[in-house]
Amino acid sequence: MKPETAAKKLGILLEAAPEDFREGDVTRDELNALLADPPEWLQVLRREGPHPRNVVAAKLGISNSGLARGGITEPLTTAEIKALLVAPPQWLVQERATQAAVRAEKIR
Incomplete structure (x- = not known):
């Protein structure tokens, strides 16, 4: 392959x-x-890391589209991801809430 x-x-x-x-x-x-x-x-x-987009999105608990909306276009390292989780910017808080709502709707 x-x-x-x-x-x-x-x-x-x-x-x-x-x-x-x-x-x-x-x-x-x-x-x-x-x-x-x-x-x-x-x-x-x-x-x-550096990690690909899908891994970064999964570690942040958001979608790949959420990364794009947040302006994250480059691969991130584990340290950068942890820094975002420790002090989440507003876009990350919003995207995590959106992802939680999507998951809740799927369960329902």
Whole structure:
């Protein structure tokens, strides 16, 4: 599979992955090995980032669209995400409320 697809399945930002990962194709067996026993570089990327949009949105508890409405266009690190959660700006408070309302409506 293409490196973009493998990065998406691993939940990492392709641009932050090592060059040898970005340059070559990844077989299903290699992907399974990365998932089963992640190397140090993968553990660090998952732990510290930078994270792709979908991971950032999930960690903030909002939608990808909410990120765009909040003006977040670049990948964020774990430290940046934690800083937003500690002192949430108004747009994040609003987006989290919107997401909670959407989830409540789906349950209903």
